[in-house]
Amino acid sequence: MASIVSYGSYIPRFRVEGGEISRVWGRDLRVGVMTKAIPGPDEDTITMATESARNCLRSVDLDLGKVRALYIGSESHPYAVKPSGTVVAEALGITPDLYMADLEFACKAGSTAIIICSSQVDSGLIEYGLAIGADKAQSSTVDELEFATGSGAASFLIGKKGIVDIESMKSYTTDTPDFWRRDVQKYPSHGGRFTGEPAYFRHVTECAELLMSTMGTEAKDFKYAVFHQPNLKFPSSVGKKLGFKEEQLRPGLLVPEIGNAYAASSLLGLTAALDASEPGDRVLLVSYGSGAGSDAFQLYVNDEIVKFREVKNSRGIRNTSSYIEEKEVLDYSIYAKYSGRYRI
Amino acid sequence: MRKVCISGVGITKFGELWSRSYRELIVEAGLRALEDAELPGESIECLYMASMGPGMWVSQEHAGPMIAEQTGLTSIPVVRVESGCASGALALHQAFIDVASGKHDIVVVGGVEKMTDVGAKEAGSIINTMLDYEWESIFGATLPALYAMMARKHMHDYGTTREQMAEVAVKNHYNGSLNPIAHFGRKISVDQVLSSPLLADPLRMLDCAPMSDGSAALVLTSKGDVEIIACEMASSTLALHSREDITTMDCVVGSSKKAYKRAGINPSDVDIAELHDYCTIGEIIESEDLGFFEKGKGGKKVAEGVTSLNGSLPINTSGGLKSRGHPIGATGVAQVAEIYDQLIGRAGERQIELLDYGLCCGVGGSGGSAVVSIFRRR
Amino acid sequence: MVGPSRIWREAPSRYRFLGNRCTVCEEVYFPPRQICPKCRRASIGRMEPIQLSGNGEVVTYTVVYDPAVGHELLTPYILAIVKLDEGPRVTSQIVGAGLSEIMIGSRVKTVLRKLREEKGGGEDGGSGDGSGVITYGYKFVLDGQS
Incomplete structure (x- = not known):
């Protein structure tokens, strides 16, 4: 079967603490989430997907023309009609010889993207495909969800021979x-x-x-x-x-x-x-x-992960823990502003 | 080329003129200029009018015929001129060529803007159209932000201080306090400038020109009290970032070099000048680029009082854009009206003695265009 | 004000720093130009696309407190002129950095962000013409982050 050739992550830097949300609403509906990741007002599924995909592609030396598929799973595609993936693909420079679709299956659309890419690789239709899961998770206020929803993106380059x-x-x-x-x-x-x-x-x-x-x-x-x-x-x-x-x-x-x-x-x-x-x-x-x-x-x-990691580190590409560690904690009012909860 | 002179000027009050419309303002300024020149309306052969964006400010493009009709001048050519904040200065440039060429003998230059009929947000968007929309504005730039980046670099490269920039506003407000038409005719202190709200660090509200309504007009003829001995224009990159040196306005350097050459004078011969202080740093940079002061010394000279009313080279005796006000299309024309009044000795409490040469410098946007004119008392 | 064609036309430059180069004088341009302003007619047909890195250095910057319309949620934001390593300079925001972390000379690298959202599209209110169209493009982060 196919293999993960590279992967990259992205988590926005802003956080809000569960305790801060309960301070505002007077209810504690925390579900084990200490802090949740909040994107800046200029971030969305497309931008976060792009950043994770850039981290993914920059970690390997690959002729980008060989990436022939891009699938992006999300519950927060910025457009209801008009794909997110076209923007991501254009930003990565992998258009136009490309199989591409936005996927929606709630929180599993990203893993389904991996299945599709693997299948296309296994069938010989493509050499490499990019599978992305990305979300600017949505939640209404005063709901368990508001205490739980985070944001981020992860990209996996799928090919015949890789590291996983x-x-x-x-x-x-x-x-x-x-x-x-x-x-x-x-x-x-x-x-x-x-x-x-x-x-x-x-x-x-x-x-x-x-x-x-x-x-x-x-x-x-x-x-x-x-x-x-x-x-x-x-x-x-x-x-x-x-x-x-x-x-x-x-x-x-x-x-x-x-x-x-x-x-x-x-x-x-x-x-x-x-x-x-x-x-x-x-x-x-x-x-x-x-x-x-x-x-x-x-x-x-497999053994290739050692070399992959060396290259990734030598290029200064951030791993997931670096994104988790580097954070800026916001109070509820700025979080609400960044989440577009104020009318201006 | 034939001689071109100014034989009269007219100006309205600058400020938030809630009861006055766009068309009323320019008619008023034009009438005053004609009265001043002691000429009848029917003697006008051509009208140049400057207005930066009436289509956005008052939803009225095709403003030329509207003004012609309002003034009963429908049979003469009316030419609208636009070059951002330098629109008025460029209208003078075009009228100058017209009279110099001999095509027309009596030409009126009018400038007008009516900026308070739109809300503050919309006004900001309109001002932003003078930037490079695709490569500056869309990324969140504003005109004060671009000037702030010039200020930061000037401070970094030359040690210009925050206080020196504040001194420009303090000086201009003092001058404006003596100018009855000024938008903000109150004196301010360095402390007030430094404690006013930040617009774009390091620039604060009292570093930047207001949004004003107002109009100014000039009558150009081949005979008059004040001769225009040079009027030159040059442009530069629209986007600030494309300029070789962020702290130099190439268009000011270019247009002033041509103007000095044509006038046959040196920067040191200039006795009085009206510069384009859209932000305080602008006046400092222009005073260097015009050759008045060595590069990097402009701020120091302001603080030393060199450019004050009683200094050796008074700058912006009218109060400048900062205090007199900045109805965009009118500004370049109002600058000339001040120099005219100074050269013929009727500037009242602002009057500077013993003047031969005056200079005006109008700048468009962040320095994408500039017109430099030099005047001599006849 | 910003129709889809206008965004689409500039996308390769805004999304991934596609510039061009005059093969006569070797000057690099961003955004790409139709002709080289230095070589003018001699450059016709001799402008070649070039992929820029998106890495550069801060030439000057400001912190904007009185925002351009549509940038209210980000205010205060850092706006900078960045000299790209290949030569051309651009204006954009620096994100993900404290207001006092930026200096003239700071190294930066590019990230993709939302630049503008027409009204009628999303949760953020937006500005402009009501079409809801989103403009994406480059911003920068301090080097060592992304």
Whole structure:
């Protein structure tokens, strides 16, 4: 199967603390998110996707003309009609000989982009494809979501031979309306506790089990596991249920620091886990998209990651932890301004 | 070329003239200029009018015929001239050529802007159209921000101080306090400048020209009290960033060199000047680029009082754009009206004694265009 | 005021610093020019596209407190003239830096940001003509960040 040839991340520098949100609204609906990442008013899915993709492409020496596909998954495409990916592709200089589409499947559209790129690589249609998950996560005020939603982007360059081999992938899909946003709605709505058992837990667990049983692997075969992380509890519980220990989850669990970056959530977790990986490690990735479905991947980190990391560091390209560490904490009023919550 | 002289000037009050319309203002200034020149309206053969953007300020393009009709001059050529903040200065340039060529004997130059009929936000957007829209404005530049970047670089390269820039505003407000038509005729202190709100660091509100309504007009003939011995224009890059030296206005250097040559004088022969102090740093930079002071010394000279009313080279005795006001199209014409009044000795409390040569420098935008004119008392 | 064609036309330059070069005198231009202002007619047909790095150095800067319309949410913002390593200079904002972190001579590199949003499009209010069209383009961050 195809392989991850490179990856890059981007997390905006602004943060707001959960305690600050509860100070303003007088309710504490924190769900294990200490700080959430906030984009500047001049950032959106397109700009964050571009930054992560630039980090991804700059980490390898590649004739950009060979990148023949770009798929970008997001819940916050700036245009309802008109693709985000065209801007990203133009900014990267990979147009016009290109397969390209914006994807939407709530928080799993980014991992689905990886599936599409891998399939196109495996079929021989393309040599390289770029899969991106990016979101400027939306939430209405005085809602659990406001305490949880973060922002960011992660890009993966998929090709035949790379640094992380995709040993297997699996999707699990049903119609389960746990979270949605109609075209005319500014913020998404959700089914409250219905988002748990029949939605997140069922899909993530079933998908992971299907993948592992197909491959004959179990929790102990993986160095790390990364799950979609809408809050701290869900990925922790699902990991435990599947037999993973805390130290297998920790490197890829970013939600306490940046919140739930929707389509970038599990993918950013994966970048952090890969940053921590050594050759020979296996990593499990299971995304979740409301509506609902999961994509699961069994990944094998090969020897090439060492050289990749050297090149990336020598070029001063930031890894995920550097984005997490460098931050500017905002008070609620500036956060509200940056989030466009004031009418001017 | 035939001699070109000014035989009369007219100017309206500058300021927030809520009850006066665009057309009323220019008619008033024109009538005053004709009265001053003691000429009947029917003697006018051509009209040049400067207005930076009436289509944006008062939703009225095609302003030429409107003015001709208002003044009963529909049978003569009316030419609208635009070069950003230098529009008025460029209208003089065109009228000068007209009279010098012999085509017309009596020509009126009018400048007008009515800036207070739009809200502050819209006014800001209109001012921004003088920048390079595609490569400056869209990135968040404003005209004060561009001048602020010139100021920062001037401070960095030459040690010009924040206080020296404030002294320009203090001086110009003092002069303006003696000018009855001034928009802001109150005196201010360095402390007031330095404690006014920041617009674009290091420039503050009291470093920058206001938005004004107003109009000014001149009558040019081949005979008159004051001769225009040179009127030259040059342009530079529209975007500030493309200029070789951010602290030099090439267009001012270029147009003044040509003007001195044509006039047969040196910068040191100039006795009085009206410069384009859209922001305080502008006056400092122009005073250097015109050759009055060595590059980098402009700020020091202001602080030393060299350019004050009682200094050896008074600059902006009218109060300048800062205090007299800046109705964009009118500004270049108003500068000339001040020099005219000074040269013929009727500038009242602002009067400077023993004058031979006066100079006007009008600048468009951040220095994309400039017109330098030199005048001599006859 | 900003229709889609106007944004589209400049996209290669605004998105990824596509400039051009006069092969007669070797001068590099950004944005690309139709002719070289130095060589004029001699440069016709001899202007070649060149990809610029987007890296450069701060020539001068200001902090804008009285914003251009449409930039209210960012205010105060740092505006700078940046000399690109290939020679041309550009004006844009420096983001992600404290107001006192910038100096003349600071090294910067490019990032893609939203420059302008016409009214009617999104949550930010926007400015302009009501078409909702978004203009993207380069801004800068201090080198060592992105």
